[in-house]
Amino acid sequence: MRVVVFPKSTWRDSKLRLIIEEGSPGSRQMALDEVMLVLVSRGISEETLRLWNFSPTTLSLGRFLAVNDWVNTEKLRELKLPLIRRFTGGGPALHDERGEITWTIALRNADMMKAYELAGKALVRAIGEFGLRGEFTPINDVVVEGKKVVGMAGAQSGNGVIVHGTFMFSTDLSLMSVIKVPKPKELARGSPTSRVSTISLILGREVTRDEVLEALLKGFSSVFSLKDGELSDLEIDLAKRFEYKYTNDKWTYVR
Amino acid sequence: MICERIFRSRAGKTVILRVYIENEIKRVEVTGDFFGEEEEVVEAERDLANLKLPSSRLIGVDPQELLKEVEECLLIGSKRS
Numbered sequence: 001m002r003v004v005v006f007p008k009s010t011w012r013d014s015k016l017r018l019i020i021e022e023g024s025p026g027s028r029q030m031a032l033d034e035v036m037l038v039l040v041s042r043g044i045s046e047e048t049l050r051l052w053n054f055s056p057t058t059l060s061l062g063r064f065l066a067v068n069d070w071v072n073t074e075k076l077r078e079l080k081l082p083l084i085r086r087f088t089g090g091g092p093a094l095h096d097e098r099g100e101i102t103w104t105i106a107l108r109n110a111d112m113m114k115a116y117e118l119a120g121k122a123l124v125r126a127i128g129e130f131g132l133r134g135e136f137t138p139i140n141d142v143v144v145e146g147k148k149v150v151g152m153a154g155a156q157s158g159n160g161v162i163v164h165g166t167f168m169f170s171t172d173l174s175l176m177s178v179i180k181v182p183k184p185k186e187l188a189r190g191s192p193t194s195r196v197s198t199i200s201l202i203l204g205r206e207v208t209r210d211e212v213l214e215a216l217l218k219g220f221s222s223v224f225s226l227k228d229g230e231l232s233d234l235e236i237d238l239a240k241r242f243e244y245k246y247t248n249d250k251w252t253y254v255r
Numbered sequence: 256m257i258c259e260r261i262f263r264s265r266a267g268k269t270v271i272l273r274v275y276i277e278n279e280i281k282r283v284e285v286t287g288d289f290f291g292e293e294e295e296v297v298e299a300e301r302d303l304a305n306l307k308l309p310s311s312r313l314i315g316v317d318p319q320e321l322l323k324e325v326e327e328c329l330l331i332g333s334k335r336s
Contacts, residue, residue: 064296066286069271089290089314112290112314124316139266139315141292154290182261185269255286 016105016220016228017046020213023055023097026084030060032103033162034087034155038150040106041160044237049214049220050104058082059178062090062153066255068154069182076178083088085252090140090153092179099170099198101212105224106162111210112154115163123150123167126186126219130199130207141163147197167200168250169212258328264289268315274328280304283325289315 019071029052039045054060059081067083070092076083095102107115120136127134132144141227142150152165189195200207220226245251258274270287274280283303285296295311298317302309303325309318 002302062288063293064286064289064291068272069286089288091288139268156292182269184263185260188263188267 003050008243011201015225015227017048018217018226019050019229019231020054021050021052023053023243026054026058026060027096027243027246027249028239029045029054029102030084030086030246032231032235032239033106033164034247035061035238035242036104036106037087037155037157037160037162039235039238040108040162041158045106045232046229047108048104048106048108048229049224049226050102051216052101053097053102053103055097056082057097058084058095060084060086060093060095060234063087063155064089064255065092067253068180070180071135072178072180078112078210079175079178081175081178082244083133083252085254086153086211091151093151093153094175094178094192095168095170096168096170099168101167101169101209101216102164103216103220104162104164104166105220106160108160110159110161111126112156112161112163113139115161116152117153119152119163119165122219122223124219126167126212126215129215129218130200130203130211132202144162144197144199144202147200147202148195149199161232165214167216168196169207169209171196171198173198173201193243195230258331259327260324262324263319264316266315266317267297270324271280272321272324272328274303274325276328280306280325280329284292287316289313304305 123142125136134142134144138141140152141148146237149168152163154163173193256276260272268289273284275282283300298311299309308322314321
């Protein structure tokens with residue numbers, strides 16, 4: 001693993017491009033994040049915060065997970081949910097298109113642990129907007145009242161890093177049955193439905209996407225300076241070319 | 256035989272390690288919810304198959320933890336044969 005020396009400046013000194021999007025299929029979302037990682041690391045794209053979501057509801061799998069070990073394929077077929085292998089490490093994640101805002105930060109001159117920490121700070125602040133106390137639990141989770149409401153996953157390319165993650169505000173937790181959890185993890189952490197929650201469940205009222213968007217913007221603004229932006233033609237074009245990877249079973253079932 | 260070890264790393268990641276043994280180690284497969292780059296995982300698998308401490312660093316799992324599990328697999332293998 002490369003060790004990156006942080007520059008003296010902070011992320012507050014440079015502005016992150018802010019892109020807010022609606023839902024798209026996982027193949028497009030993963031392709032775009034992977035393209036952004038490469039282009040940001042080479043100084044071609046600006047550092048970015050992107051808020052988006054998977055549509056339709058999708059199960060994503062970390063890069064180094066074996067499908068047979070982590071996916072309840074029968075249940076996945078029954079629920080007709082697509083499966084996408086991410087280019088980032090980490091665990092499986094169920095992305096409910098109506099109950100989650102997914103976010104991505106792409107940074108230069110950063111390493112993954114620093115990016116997790118920065119994202120963690122922003123997300124704890126966002127959770128605070130609902131009057132709740134969030135806690136960043138390294139390596140890559142944010143919990144409220146001991147239950148996970150945010151999971152993150154990252155990848156590094158040169159001096160660029162991308163971290164993306166869930167912000168579960170109203171995820172249908174019954175859909176988590178598509179995830180198979182190896183015994184040692186279940187013994188240590190419990191089943192997904194017992195250790196994961198949503199902002200709506202914790203508050204006891206239905207939280208809207210708009211409320212969450214506003215909270216996330218406040219949270220990320222407390223850590224990064226943001227400016228409105230949009231995707232470049234190059235990013236859109238390259239992401240279209242990368243999409244084939246994420247619709248290809250050779251990638252999805254590589255492990 | 257295939258020796259399968261499923262464990263939680265000290266950093267709290269779930270690792271599934273499979274060691275393919277036919278008299279000697281033929282292949283090691285490391286999967287799990289850790290973080291790293293593809294080349295680093297491939298390199299670690301190669302080092303482990305040669306019973307070497309992986310020089311690549313994966314976030315969430317210590318190379319020493321991986322090597323210990325492979326060595327335990329070999330021990331089980333030698334007891335069986």
